Amino acid sequence: MKKHLTTTALAALASMGLAQMAHADIKIGASISATGPAAFLGDPEAKTLEMLVEDINAKGGVNGEKIELVSYDDGGDPNKARTFATRLVEDDEVVAIIGGTTTGTTMSILDVAEDAEIPFISLAGAIDIIDPVKPYTFKTPHTDRMACQKIFEDMKKRGITKIGMISGTDGFGASMQAQCKKVVGDYGIEIVADETYDPKDADMTAQLTKIKGTEGVQAILNPGFGQGPSIVTRNYKQLAIDLPFYQSHGVASDGFIELAGADAAEGVRLPGNALLIPDLLADGDVQKPVVTAYKTEFEAKTGTPVGTFGGYAHDAFLIMTDAIKRAGSAEPKAIRDAIEATSGLAGATGVYTMTPENHLGLDLSAFRMLEIKGGKWTLVE
Amino acid sequence: MRLSVKSATLLTLLAFVVVAPLFFPSSFYYRVGALIFVNGLAVTGMVILTGWAGQISLGHAGFAGIGAYACALAPEHLGLHPALAVLLGAVISAVLAWLVGRPILRLKGYYLGVASLGFGILVSMVLNNERDLTRGPDGIDVADLGLRGLLKDAGLDLSNGQFWYFFCGFSLMLGAWFALNIFNSPTGRALRALHGSEIAARTVGIDVPRLKLQAFVISAVYASVAGSLLALQNKFITPDVAGFMHSVEMVTMAVLGGVSSVIGAIFGAAVLTLLPQVLTVFAEYEQLVLGLIMVLVMIFLREGVVPSFLRKFRGNEA
Amino acid sequence: MSELLQFLLSGVTVGAVYALVALGFTIIYNASDVVNFAQGEFVMLGGMITFFLHAAGAPLPLAAVIAILATAAIGVAMNKLTIEPARGAPVVSLVIITIGVSILIRGAAQLIFDKQIHTYPAFSGDDPIHILGATILPQSLWVILGAVAVFIGLWLFFTRTLLGRAVLATSNNRLAAQLVGINTTFVMTLSFALSAGIGALAGVLVTPITMVSYDVGLALALKGFAAAMLGGMGNPKGALVGGLVLGLLEGLTAGYLSSQYKDAAAFIVILAVLFFMPQGLFGRKSTDRV
Numbered sequence: 001m002k003k004h005l006t007t008t009a010l011a012a013l014a015s016m017g018l019a020q021m022a023h024a025d026i027k028i029g030a031s032i033s034a035t036g037p038a039a040f041l042g043d044p045e046a047k048t049l050e051m052l053v054e055d056i057n058a059k060g061g062v063n064g065e066k067i068e069l070v071s072y073d074d075g076g077d078p079n080k081a082r083t084f085a086t087r088l089v090e091d092d093e094v095v096a097i098i099g100g101t102t103t104g105t106t107m108s109i110l111d112v113a114e115d116a117e118i119p120f121i122s123l124a125g126a127i128d129i130i131d132p133v134k135p136y137t138f139k140t141p142h143t144d145r146m147a148c149q150k151i152f153e154d155m156k157k158r159g160i161t162k163i164g165m166i167s168g169t170d171g172f173g174a175s176m177q178a179q180c181k182k183v184v185g186d187y188g189i190e191i192v193a194d195e196t197y198d199p200k201d202a203d204m205t206a207q208l209t210k211i212k213g214t215e216g217v218q219a220i221l222n223p224g225f226g227q228g229p230s231i232v233t234r235n236y237k238q239l240a241i242d243l244p245f246y247q248s249h250g251v252a253s254d255g256f257i258e259l260a261g262a263d264a265a266e267g268v269r270l271p272g273n274a275l276l277i278p279d280l281l282a283d284g285d286v287q288k289p290v291v292t293a294y295k296t297e298f299e300a301k302t303g304t305p306v307g308t309f310g311g312y313a314h315d316a317f318l319i320m321t322d323a324i325k326r327a328g329s330a331e332p333k334a335i336r337d338a339i340e341a342t343s344g345l346a347g348a349t350g351v352y353t354m355t356p357e358n359h360l361g362l363d364l365s366a367f368r369m370l371e372i373k374g375g376k377w378t379l380v381e
Numbered sequence: 382m383r384l385s386v387k388s389a390t391l392l393t394l395l396a397f398v399v400v401a402p403l404f405f406p407s408s409f410y411y412r413v414g415a416l417i418f419v420n421g422l423a424v425t426g427m428v429i430l431t432g433w434a435g436q437i438s439l440g441h442a443g444f445a446g447i448g449a450y451a452c453a454l455a456p457e458h459l460g461l462h463p464a465l466a467v468l469l470g471a472v473i474s475a476v477l478a479w480l481v482g483r484p485i486l487r488l489k490g491y492y493l494g495v496a497s498l499g500f501g502i503l504v505s506m507v508l509n510n511e512r513d514l515t516r517g518p519d520g521i522d523v524a525d526l527g528l529r530g531l532l533k534d535a536g537l538d539l540s541n542g543q544f545w546y547f548f549c550g551f552s553l554m555l556g557a558w559f560a561l562n563i564f565n566s567p568t569g570r571a572l573r574a575l576h577g578s579e580i581a582a583r584t585v586g587i588d589v590p591r592l593k594l595q596a597f598v599i600s601a602v603y604a605s606v607a608g609s610l611l612a613l614q615n616k617f618i619t620p621d622v623a624g625f626m627h628s629v630e631m632v633t634m635a636v637l638g639g640v641s642s643v644i645g646a647i648f649g650a651a652v653l654t655l656l657p658q659v660l661t662v663f664a665e666y667e668q669l670v671l672g673l674i675m676v677l678v679m680i681f682l683r684e685g686v687v688p689s690f691l692r693k694f695r696g697n698e699a
Numbered sequence: 700m701s702e703l704l705q706f707l708l709s710g711v712t713v714g715a716v717y718a719l720v721a722l723g724f725t726i727i728y729n730a731s732d733v734v735n736f737a738q739g740e741f742v743m744l745g746g747m748i749t750f751f752l753h754a755a756g757a758p759l760p761l762a763a764v765i766a767i768l769a770t771a772a773i774g775v776a777m778n779k780l781t782i783e784p785a786r787g788a789p790v791v792s793l794v795i796i797t798i799g800v801s802i803l804i805r806g807a808a809q810l811i812f813d814k815q816i817h818t819y820p821a822f823s824g825d826d827p828i829h830i831l832g833a834t835i836l837p838q839s840l841w842v843i844l845g846a847v848a849v850f851i852g853l854w855l856f857f858t859r860t861l862l863g864r865a866v867l868a869t870s871n872n873r874l875a876a877q878l879v880g881i882n883t884t885f886v887m888t889l890s891f892a893l894s895a896g897i898g899a900l901a902g903v904l905v906t907p908i909t910m911v912s913y914d915v916g917l918a919l920a921l922k923g924f925a926a927a928m929l930g931g932m933g934n935p936k937g938a939l940v941g942g943l944v945l946g947l948l949e950g951l952t953a954g955y956l957s958s959q960y961k962d963a964a965a966f967i968v969i970l971a972v973l974f975f976m977p978q979g980l981f982g983r984k985s986t987d988r989v
Contacts, residue, residue, distance in 0.1 A: 034664070035809065039914070043814045073664040078520060078619045079611065080657065083412055086542070087658070090409035103519040104619040111616060115541070126519055169509060169959065171518035178512060195958045200918035202716050202909040205834075206709040206953040213702055227816045227910040238827045238834050239705070259818055259910060261825065304815060437791050484974045490790045491734050495928040496973055498921070499966035510959045625921065629798055636795050665810060672803025679796045680784045 025068035026061075026095060026330045028053075028320065029088030031109055032123075032313075033101035036076035037170065037199070040226045042101040044310035045123055046071060047302055048294075049098065052317045055297075062324050070094055074105055081105035085112035095330045098316045100124050101309075102171050110137050119323075119336040121316040123309070126175050130359040136336055138359040140315040140349060141308075142271075142367060144223075147249050148180035150271040150367040151221060152187040154380065158244065160218045164193035164211035166204065166232060168224030172250050173199075176223035192217055199228050205235045212241050219243050225250030230259035237264040244269065249367070252276055253307030262375030269380060271367040275311045275348045276377045286346040290318075294348050308349070315347035387561040390644045394557060398550035402543075411542035413658060418549035419610045420634060420650035422556045426603025427635035428646045429560055433569065434596035435576035436486065439494045439628050440501025444474040444601040445608030446508055446623025449523075450515060452612040456524040463526045467609040471602045478601035479594065486593045501628050508620035520619035523612045545614040552610060556603060557643050563599070564643075572596060604631070637678050639685025648687050701832030706954035707947065708830070712839040714946020716909065718846040719901035720923025721930065721938035723894050725853060728933045730866045730890035733782060733793050737801035739920025740808075741895045744770045745902025746911030747808060750817040759819065767899040773804070774895025775888055783887065801916060808913040821907040838907045845904045846939060849897055853935040866890055870933075929969050931982025940980060944968075 030049055033042035053069045061067055070092045074081040081100065088094045089112055096119045100106030103126040110129065113120035114136050122129050122139040125147075129139050155163065163184075167177035173196070184191055193214040195207035211217060220243055222232050229251045236245055245268050247256070252272035257265050274287040278295055281288040294314050295306045322345055323338035324330055342354040342361060350366025369380040384392070401414060423445060430436050451470025455461040461469060485496040508515050515521060529544040539547070563569045571592055575582040583589050612618040621627065630653065638649020656674075660667045682689035720742055727735045745766050752762035781796050788796070822841055827834035856863040868876040869886045877883050902911065909915070926945045930937025945965050952964040972980065 035668070035814070037914070039814045040816065040912075072661055073667075075657075077621055078617065079416075079615060079621070082615050082617075083416065083658070084661075086412045087409045090412075090542070091407045104621070107520055107522075107617050108615060128519075169518070174509070174512065174517045175519050178517070195953070197953075197958060198962060200909075200915065201713075202905065203709050203712045203839075203950075205712075206706045206950045207958045209702055209705040209709075210954055210958075227912070230816075230818075230910065231908075234825070237825075238836055240827075240834070255815070259816060263825070304813075431791055437794070439794075485970070488973055488977050491932060492928060492973055492977060492979070494734075494794065495925055496970055499925070499970050502966055503963055506960065506963050625917075632791065633795055633798070636791055640791065666806065668802050668806025668809065670806075672799045672801070672806055675799025676781050676796050676803065679788065679792045679799065680781065683785070683788055683792060 025066045026324065027068045027070060027092060029085075029092060029094035029097045029099075030069060030071040031074045031081050031084040031088065031097070031099040031105065032071065033076035033105060034073040036074075038076040038102045041123075041172075041309040042073075042076070044298075044302075044304070044307055045101060045313035046073070048298060048310040048313040049317055051297065051301055052314065056321060062321050063328060063330075065330070067321070074099075074101075076102055076105065078102075078104040078108040082108035082112060085109040089113070089116040089118055094118065095332050096120070096320055096335050098123070098313065098320060103129065103175060104171060106139075110134065113137065117336075118332045119320075119339055121320060121339070123312040123316060125172065127179065133357060133359050136332075138319070138339055138354065138361075140312045140319065140347070140352075140360075140362075142249070142349070142362055143360065144176040144179040145183055146362075146364055146367065147176060147223075147271050148183050149186075150364055150369060151246050151248075151269075152180075152184060152189055153364075154269065154369050155189060155219055155244075155246070156187045158219075160244065161188060162190050162192045162216045162218050164195070164214060164217045164220045165191055166195045166197065166207050166211060166220065166222050168199050168226075168228045169196050170199045170224070170226075173224040173228070176248055176250075180221065180223065197224075197228060197232070199224070199226055201228065201231070203235065204228075204232045205239060208232070208235050208239055208241065212239060217243065219246065221246040221248075223248040223250065227259065230256060233260040233268060234264045246270060249273070249308050252370070254305035255307065257372060257375055258305075262372070265372045265375070267371065267373070269369060269371045272370040272377065273308065273311060273349050273366060273368060275306055275308070276370060277368070277379065280377070280379055286344075286351060287348070290346050291348050311348035315349050315352070318347050319345060319352060386642075387558075387565065390557055390561060391554060393644055394550075394554050394647070398547070398554070402546070408540060408542050411540070411546040413654065415542070415545040415549045415614060417647075417651045417654045418546075418553040419607050419614070420631075420654050421553045421647035422549075422610070423604050423607035423631050424635040424638070424646040424650045425553075425556050425560050425643055426600035426607075427631055428640060428643050429563065429572075429603070430596050430600035431632065431635060432640035432642070432646070433564070433572040433576060434593055436593055436596065437490070437494050437632075438497040438597075438600070439625070439632065440497035440499070440504075441600065441604045441631050442623045442625070442627035443501035443504035444478065444604035445611070445627065445631075446504050446620065447474045447477065448605030448608030449612035449618045449622045450508060450521075451605075452609045453521045453523045453618055454514065463524050463613060464528075467606060467613075470609050471605045474601045474605035475598050478598045482594045482597040483590075486590065486597060498625065498628070501623065501625060505620050505623035505625070508623055515620070518620055520617055523616050523618055525616065526613045549610055549614070552606070553647070556606070557647070560643055568592070568595065633675060637675065637685055639688040641684065642688050645685050645687030649685065652686075702954065704831055704833035706950045708833050708835045708839075708950075709953075710947035710950025711843065711943065712835065712908065712946070713949055714943035715839065715842040715846045716901070716905045716919075716942075717922050717926040717945050718939045718942025719842065719849065719904065720898070720919050721927040721942045722846065722849050722853065722935060723898040723901065724923060724927045725894075725933055725935050725938050726866065726890045726897070727894045728927075729857070729870045730886055731782065732870060733797065734924065734927075734932065735894065736794065736797040736920055736924070737777065737804060737916075738894065738898050738923060739916030739918070740801045740804040741770050741774065741898025741916075742902040742905070742919050743808065743911060743913065743916040744773065744804070745899030746906035746915070747812050747817070747902075747913065748899075749903050749906065750819050750911060751812060753819050759822070763903040766903060767896050770899035770902075771892040771896040774891040774898075777895075778887055778891035782891070783884075801920065805913060805916060812913060814913060816910050816912045818906055818910040836908065838904075842904045842908065845900060846942070849900070850935050850939045857935065862886075862889070925965070925969055928979055929972055931979030934981045937979055937981035
């Protein structure tokens with residue numbers, strides 16, 4: 001009797017193993033900074049991926065195969081990210097990697113992925129990730145440079161020629177500060193004051209007072225993410241500065257209005273994406289159904305407002321599964337080729353069209369200049 | 382037959398480096414091994430400074446940062462070979478440690494802690510802020526050491542992971558050998574006298590400030606070389622390497638494993654390097670577990686894991 | 700002129716935050732010679748617990764009181780479970796223990812609460828108070844008031860009460876204190892409760908300015924630690940002055956030199972002060988025991 005049971009159990013186990021082999025899962029790896037200094041970015045990214053994998057598997061997976069997500073938390077540490085990327089490639093044998101919340105972690109993963117010839121979609125901002133183009137690396141966020149261009153375009157329209165900048169010293173703020181300085185000349189604008197703050201600082205009135213007192217400043221730009229920009233925005237109101245005020249896409253989330261207070265955030269402009277304004281999108285807009293679905297589900301599941309960063313993960317997963325579908329195979333090389341052939345794919349951030357020369361696939365039109373009015377996002381025409 | 386501490390330590394390390402790969406389920410483990418060895422090298426310096434000389438530093442990651450960025454910057458700007466850049470980093474770290482150490486080593490306990498902390502923060506701030514040189518928080522590429530290519534030409538074809546595993550393992554053995562030589566030298570005995578009681582050491586004619594400074598400089602070189610090796614094997618480095626948390630990590634590894642024993646500190650480095658890899662399934666609990674381990678070990682195995690167990694083992698034997 | 704005043708007010712706001720954190724270090728250090736690196740976590744808990752209770756519908760004052768009491772209880776637990784069992788351990792072990800507790804609390808907070816950034820309304824609104832062309836937020840006055848009140852309270856406690864002197868006696872010589880009939884165990888429990896409570900109070904007061912998330916503790920603890928060392932560890936006056944000096948240094952450096960290196964300026968001054976006064980500005984002289 002006992003022996004019989006054992007054999008049955010073994011047989012059951014064996015058949016389970018066989019069943020699994022017949023439907024070999026597609027293993028996708030992720031290394032994301034769900035904790036650590038970039039947790040504000042990485043946490044919604046990790047949650048988004050988890051949610052989307054569940055969704056797609058509930059609908060039968062891709063090409064009849066389930067997706068298995070192997071996700072690690074690199075804590076924002078590039079050294080750890082490299083270790084996890086190595087683990088994904090060597091030990092878990094994934095066919096593709098999503099991740100790299102920050103530029104530093106992305107650069108670490110990139111090297112491993114390129115070596116192993118595994119397609120990799122990054123969620124970080126810097127232009128260096130895809131310029132020059134590397135065969136296996138793609139990314140979903142607009143570059144920092146594009147955010148600067150969008151902002152300067154809007155400033156130019158308003159006749160602004162002299163601005164002050166106050167940037168966070170974290171990777172996000174510092175990188176955007178550098179990119180803005182590179183392209184600002186193209187718009188006939190001059191940066192006359194350039195200040196920074198530490199992401200954990202309690203008060204930025206000293207820096208703002210200095211900018212305010214600089215001769216000829218017509219507008220102020222604040223690249224950063226997390227609580228820093230909210231404090232800057234409150235200090236802005238405290239000092240009663242009445243110059244046009246620009247934030248970056250780093251705070252494009254309802255959470256920012258909540259933290260800074262609708263009162264202080266009144267009139268703030270920033271380059272955001274369709275995700276924040278599904279109701280304002282025209283009915284024919286291809287992004288409308290995508291962003292409405294993502295926003296509704298994410299907010300229902302997590303109870304926190306959607307933001308730019310979760311959107312990046314959403315799009316990376318969308319591009320990845322779309323490519324696997326089109327490739328009809330889960331071979332890394334085939335996935336890579338299919339990602340590069342992505343065309344007109346509507347995501348939360350924008351509409352992606354990749355080419356061998358362009359591994360980002362977004363242009364400036366994906367950014368929408370938004371203004372906060374009465375605690376709500378409005379489109380600047 | 383009883384082995385000396387030195388031979389026992391070196392033989393244990395050698396056995397581990399050679400035998401462990403036989404049990405690796407995949408080549409990923411070469412990467413983990415290499416990281417353990419690099420961290421082990423850094424904490425060997427902490428053994429000399431904290432374990433033997435009894436001085437605290439909460440800023441040694443600053444020296445790791447200098448070593449790492451020397452490898453990133455010197456080949457590009459000075460045309461130095463990366464191997465020489467490691468040496469340059471070590472020299473800069475030593476000189477800086479000598480300059481900084483003279484005033485701050487007069488301080489005691491927590492005051493030394495905050496002063497060394499300040500030094501570490503200054504280094505990490507410079508690495509973060511001097512974008513034109515260091516490329517800021519996004520990090521910078523590091524040149525290839527080129528040794529793997531040489532070995533390949535000589536007929537020894539190692540994968541990248543294998544190469545760094547054996548190279549770092551070899552470096553660690555060299556570092557441990559050097560440290561243990563110090564331990565058995567007159568300097569080592571003087572250091573331990575100093576740890577016991579500074580005043581007593583002074584009364585028997587030991588030049589206390591000079592001795593402390595020597596320990597500080599040597600440990601800085603260890604941290605610097607470890608930083609260099611990390612940068613070279615990752616071929617990329619960010620200012621995080623010089624961050625406060627990295628300093629704390631070094632002290633924690635050494636103290637958990639046993640700060641007075643080289644093999645103990647290396648064991649601590651191994652445990653803390655493995656922890657995040659073991660806990661991936663419970664990544665949310667990683668911090669919780671790490672904190673718990675730190676507290677429990679310090680309460681129940683006050684001398685660190687390895688010395689406490691050795692004592693127990695020997696005690697039972699006797 | 701109004702610029703200078705604004706830099707000063709900015710410095711005072713930040714400095715008062717540091718001073719409040721630094722004051723929390725004082726009592727535990729006085730009772731046990733332990734610098735508690737988990738002090739920043741007490742500040743975080745004060746802010747977080749208040750936010751979540753407030754969000755659940757509790758009025759702000761009630762939420763704040765509960766947060767302070769709960770954090771004080773956590774402080775007591777920390778003493779019973781980690782510091783008492785490790786009595787007599789060397790400084791470096793105590794540093795590791797308290798850093799371990801801080802990592803543990805942070806890890807738990809991230810599981811129990813969340814990883815979002817939170818804030819709640821300022822106590823007296825957000826309308827800035829104008830002083831000679833410069834401005835300060837009413838909440839900053841609350842923080843300054845809190846720092847001064849805690850300072851006076853501690854000063855009275857240590858100089859005017861028997862219990863306060865018992866704390867000092869315990870720190871000087873535990874055995875002698877026991878011999879003269881001081882219940883040193885109770886003194887330790889009390890000092891952890893007070894320190895944690897002061898930390899939580901700091902969190903309650905600063906959250907409307909700095910906002911709170913599970914990971915704010917470390918940065919606050921580092922600055923508070925630096926401020927306390929600058930002033931001289933263990934002296935409430937040192938903590939208050941150290942905090943304010945650090946804040947003013949940052950404000951003035953950001954205003955007149957470089958905002959990028961304001962933290963550097965602060966640490967350079969600390970190094971310089973320690974070079975000439977190895978016990979900080981108001982620290983007590985210690986003698987080596989052989």
